[in-house]
Amino acid sequence: MKLIFDYNQSNTKHTPDEEKDVDLPEELKRSSLLLPDVNEVQVIRHYTELSKKNYGIDTNFYPLGSCTMKYNPRVNEDLAKLPGFSNLHPHMPASHAQGALQVIWELEGDLKEITGMDAFSLQPAAGSQCELLGVMIAKKYFAEKNENRTKIIIPDSAHGTNPATASMCKFQTVTILTDDRGNMDLDEFKKAIGPDVALVMITNPNTLGLYEENLSEIKDLAHEKGALMYCDGANMNALLGISKPADQGFDMIHLNLHKTFSTPHGGGGPGGGALGVKSFLEDYLPVPRIKKENAQFVFDSNQEKSVGKLHSFYGNFGIIVRALSYIRSWGSDIHKISQIAVLNANYLFTLLKEDFDVPYDRRCAHEFVISAKNFGEKSTANIAKRITDYGFHAPTIYFPLIVKEALMIEPTETESKETLDEFANVLKTIIKELKEDPEVVKNAPHTIPGRLDEVKAARQLNLRWVPHES
């Protein structure tokens, strides 16, 4: 395989030549720069070739649970590239960036309406930074009230970022088991909630794709003990226009713009985070805030109670533009997204129930979890690899951790009935293969390269190209 470092060509210049060397003391000067020189023709070929070795939503169905792999509208890409947005320097004074401030203001407003929260910050770069912000806000809030709260309650089905964030901020995680119906166990919760709990962090619908049926009681108990309710809004795609997290009783919610709001995943990022809070927490949000004064948008950094700053500037602005465009295009029809997301999930769930083990047999929301445990250990891994041979991408596997041999599937609303039928048929075919020709599944994928040795990758670390001695 050829790495970009394997080329040595006549480079394509894009700017006028500057031959003169710099006049710096020797001790500060670089002695050698071992980067390749590659002609533009070869750059195009090299990266075009790499793109063809990559699967995206544009390729086919991408049923990853809780990732919300919906279609990324192309018009939003064009809009983010408008020179007035993409060529705007972040140090420009507000007077010359009114359109940009208005974009942030309007997205904050739309998200307030969608979630029922009173204030938003779009500064966090992604979901986990939102969680960090939320936990820091809780920490400061209780410190100011002189309440010593050291614990955060998290269900055992939660995504790893939740307890990781709690630990980062020196809180103790109290993990609550999931009951037989797939809800956070109410009795266990009652034992755990107390005046030493700062935050209850819940994903709703949860990572099993199920709505927390005891949410109302949990919320009442939490608030009775003075704890705050935090919603991990990764699964907001089930709730748009149907239920506002504020009405469910949450005091804070984070949203992932790159999930629910269609901004592209880009191979792992950039994402976009949005943290919404009730009014009593607004003053803790990071600075600068955007305010409107006499029809002018201004930056306001005069927030004494603010926890500080999370981003070099104002957040992932280019992602904010895309998310605003998406919401504006849907407007008052936004509930259709969630309705069809829920229909697609329940439809595919119904098709697959007969073949897989179903840990929680309930009406699911926009995603569902099934298990391949009846086919033996590691069958989920094998099924996932075999799916690649059929031109699809595997769903999320081995998560949530509480289900053995789990497959977590979120179709999203942009997948057609035909695609879902085809995917269900592929899974049914693979199940048949497991019985009739198990080797073909165990040795999947039959691609080049085939199944890659992850143990070797971790034990014999090769994490970068090393220049040969010249």
Added chain:
Amino acid sequence: MNFIPHTKEHISKMLSVVGCSTLDELVSEFIPRLSELNLDNPMSEMELVSYMTSLSEKNSPMKYFAGGGSYDHYIPAVINHLVSRGEFLTSYTPYQPEASQGVLQVLYEFQSFICLLTGMDVSNASLYDGASAVAEAALLSSAYTKRKGVFVDDGLNPAYLKVLKTYCDGTELCITNTIDENTACVISQTPDFYGNIKNPHGLIEKAHAHHALFINCISDPTSLAILKTPGEFGADVVVGEGQAFGIPTSFGGPYLGFIAVKQFLTKKLPGRIVGMTTDDQGNEGFVLTLQAREQFIRRERATSNITTNQTLLALTATIYLASLGRSGLQNVARASYHRAHLLQEKLSKIGFEAINTSPFYNEFLVKSPKPSEEIIANLMEYNIFGGIDVGDNRLLVCCTEKNLLQDINSYVSVVSK
């Protein structure tokens, strides 16, 4: 705009399979309908384009002579075409490596470029931005040394310092003004916020004498084309902002944080890392590796909760560095350096006082003879953003290869009026 492919017939068939007669009935089976929503009517694509375009036109991009963490370098056309390819744009984190060899190889190349430029041994596949990269480096240092003190040298970008302080407050680290046996790390930016190129040698020695880690921060990494590498100086960790590598200024984001370390800190790196390996036939390929460091496995024992990285921007930077290559990057760095020095020279001849204490790269500090607000306002009338007002009539001015001789002459002519 409708990205829902279902016809009424489809919906009806699917409803009967799941056993409901209407969508409302299905939805109400799992969730109590709690809320009414009040948003404007939907917009067609045409209306949306008109609306967002008018918002974009309320902003005034112009000729920039400002840096401060965001650099207006020239972006070769080839980048946008490659980065917009749907297979890159719409893919997810490469957890199924056999379906994502493209992204994984690009990230491996990115990690390699960062190591080559910084002179360090290992890099990760990117962090959110320069500011949070500094914070992550502090967390890493604390986990490694088991200490809580963070010493910050003068000249760190004030926004990075604010973010660092926020992280420290939340995670119970402490920004101190001494280097001693409680110090986890010593953080220094070079070139610093005011443009000064520092020789970190003395500070590195002091840090190491107390067994603290030395963290070098870089705001415009095109500087690495001509400056001695932090690795050669002896830094343990290098972090910075990769926006200068082909990413538009875009009002501050999304940007690209990077982190690179010496070998001994490899397993303490936060975030995603790509490694090369083989399949059982000996075919080479790439995977995400050392995943047990990350939050989804470590959970409450993780050092950092970071999940997403900035892959698409890492891809952008990789293609930028590939397109420019050694000679192109040197060109950019030399041009940026020379334009900045030329402008500083011309300004010092018309009453601006040059106040840098060291050699500088492409940013410099001047004290203006007139109130700085006036200078900035005058330049704005000519569509020139003349620099960042850092108080006390001092301007932080930046040049890149985009600032041509005629632009510099215009600047000088406007302010000399």
Added chain:
Amino acid sequence: MTERKFTKEHEWIQKSDQIIIVGITEFAQDQLGDIVSIELPQVGSSFKQNDVMTIIDSVKASSDIYCPVDGEIIETNENLLEHPELINKSPYNEGWIVKIKPNNPEQIDSLLSKEQYDELVGQGKE
């Protein structure tokens, strides 16, 4: 050397003169899968019984290893830093992890015997 004793968290200990050698069991290494790295505690550091002493990472999992008795770390198996796979290949010999000087040797008596441990893991594994 005396007989091995075991903990519920799948560590084994073996007494040798006044010190004890600690590792993880065959069952544990099998559960973890291919081990890729281990964070060793500092020599000279002290732990109480059941404190987290070290973390072992495999490809897909990360596991706390607990200190079986109150004591001070007097030696660690530095070989494991370059060759973590020794824990998989030879969990009772070359894969030993730390040597501890116990503060309260009588704690050793209340650990599990081989029979008790085998019963715990449900099979006659050695």
